[in-house]
Amino acid sequence: MNVLYPMTPTYHLSLWQKRQAAMLYYYSSQSYLDALLPKIDELIVMAEMLLERRSILDPLMVSERWGVRDTAANWSTGGFPALIEYRENTMWDMAKRADQCYGITGTNQCAHMLGEFSMQWATAEQEKAFRERANEVFSYGFKIDEVMCRDWDDITFWYVWKDCKQHFPQLPKFKVHLDIEGETGRVPIRTGVYLPQDDPHGALQFGWTGGGEGMWQSLEECQTFNDIGLDALNAVGRAGLWGDDIGLLNFARQRKYASVFPNIEHPARHEIMDKAFTERPCKWYFVELLEGEFEDSDPDAMADAPGSEPQHPPRKASGEPCPHAGWWFSPAREGSRQYFRDGAIFPKLEGDYGYTFWLWSPDQSRPTLL
Structure with a gap:
């Protein structure tokens, strides 16, 4: 006699949800955070070399009107400590991950502090090189902050995917745990990525259990499409959202949206994105990353554009x-x-x-x- 057991319900992630989960796990990973430290160290060494080279000329930069404001000594006193604090904060963040503590980095604070101090003491070429390197470091660190603050809606994920898809020629495999639930406004019971239970178009989030930046520790409201966003999705399809410029322009020029998008021009995605989203509370399912297991190759990640060769x-x-x-x-x-x-x-x-x-x-x- 055959005994029939009830089937365990499963949830199959769409390709776009898999990509979101891959990005969230990548930018929240310990290895990604650890790699921020040598980038900061390189920036500190670059700053030290510039300051040392300019120390001889520094006395000539003193102004009767502005005093030492444009000197290397002033930048060393005010700007350089921001780099050292950035490094110390990053080391602290790295250590606290062992306790499941997550949060934003010191990236924004350091970027703001360096922007407050003049680099007129350096040559134009030196300042340009330093600021370009600093912006690379800050751009790297901001990815962590954006994941922790849960700032990514559907189009933000699309932009990030364009920049990072070369990291995922094979998407990791995931398992959705229907028995591990989260809820907007509550701290999740397990660290990792969470999927909105009742919305296949809602943006995924990363949540953690061990404290850190308290204002972001709880799961936030689900960022998802409103009626306009759903209409745009139906008009151009997932593959065309947000890259089909002509399809999006034709969508926005429909008579029903004449008052919503008056005089819209190419490209239309920026105006559409401003009116395509809403937020709402929801319940969440936990999405586990299966370490060492991968899907088949993602063709979109293997090339920068259709027909192009894979990039090294x-x-x-x-x-x-x-x-x-x-x-x-x-x-x-x-x-x-x-x-x-x-x-x-x-x-x-x-x-x-x-x-x-x-x-x-x-x-x-x-x-x-x-």
């Missing part, structure tokens, strides 16, 4: 996580080619000055064993 991952410095599993080598040492798993931290080669840089190997075949 960019070079990475020691201390940074490997963006894509494969064979890498460093010009710092002959015979350094070795295999790194996705997320593994690139090592510093002994005897190399500064940071070791690792490059994607043109030869991705495994070496022949003799």
Whole structure:
């Protein structure tokens, strides 16, 4: 006699939900946070070198009207400590992850402080180089903050995916736990990504259990489409939202939306996004990342555009996580080619000055064993 048992209900993530979950786990990961520290260190070293070079000329920068405002000494007193505090805060954040404590970094505070102090003491080229490097570091750190503040709606995820999809030639596998629930306004019972229970178009969120930045610890309201957003989605489809400029323009020029989008021009996505979203409380399901398990290759992540060749991952410095599993080598040492798993931290080669840089190997075949 065959006994029939009730089937366990399952929830199958859409491709877009899988991409959102992959991005949230990536930017909230310990390895991503750990890689922020060497970036800050490089910026500090760059600042120290600039200050040392300008110390001889500093007395000539003193003004009767402005005093020492435009001098290297003034920047060293006011701006440089912001970098040191940024580094200390990042080290604290790294340590607290062991207690499931998450939160924003010191990125915004450091960026604001550096913007308050003049760099007239440096040459135009030196200032440009420093600010470009600083903006790269801040852009990296802001990704963590945006995940923790849950600022990403559907179009924000789309923009982030465009920039980071090369990290996911294979999407991780996930498991939706229908028995692990969260609720807007409450601290989740498990750290990780959460999926709105009753809205397939709602943006996923990352939640944590161990404190940190209290105002963001609880799950927030679900950011999802209103009627206009749903109409846009139906008009152009998921693949065309938000990249089909012509389809979005035609949608916005419908007679029914003449008063909503008057005189709309190409591209239309920015005006549509301002009127396409709403927020509401909801219940959530926990989405577990299955470590070491992957889906088939995501064709959108393998190329920057349809028909283009897959791009090699960019070079990475020691201390940074490997963006894509494969064979890498460093010009710092002959015979350094070795295999790194996705997320593994690139090592510093002994005897190399500064940071070791690792490059994607043109030869991705495994070496022949003799």
